[in-house]
Amino acid sequence: MAKLYFRYGAMGCGKSAQLLQTAYNYQERNLKACIMKPKLDTRKENKIYTRIGLEKEVDYLIEQDDDLWQIINDKFKNYNCILIDEAQFLQEKQVDALMQVAIYLDIPVICYGLRTDFLTNGFKGSTRLLQIAHSIEELKTICRCGKKAIYNVRYINGKVAVGGESILIDNKDNVKYVSMCPKCYYEETKKAIKKEEGMVY
């Protein structure tokens, strides 16, 4: 029976690259992988973009109120796998719908995403995935100090952000994210809080 998978990791751990590699593996065997992502991510709109230069157009851009069960049942039922990038931006009910797809349509669904935002709070989509996915796997990357990076520091114009909206896409307003280990993360944010006294963290 097919399963719902969640592969999570900090920024820059190669989630999108692994997604494209998985899509390629299917393609190589003459199987069809359907690539989707939530529309919220406007970085390259209808493309999966990776830091190592690989790009691929998605088969479907997910709207916030999309019924994913209905959409996959109507359009992608004959696919061998559903791959979802930026799964942290999914709605909770969409994650539940993906579980139904795995169980009742017998199509494996592999979701890639961040576990937490820049303030270490869980994203809706990833939190639901951590709660219900059959299989959860961490994709690892390293901090500047060499330890495993699990958090993401947000920089705006080169300064560490210690407050703000959970979702702010990089490349806009000079927004940049750097993945760090918990120790470096707290050191970096503590320094920033001291600089900006009065900021609520």
Ligand SMILES: [Zn+2]
């Ligand atoms: Zn570190």
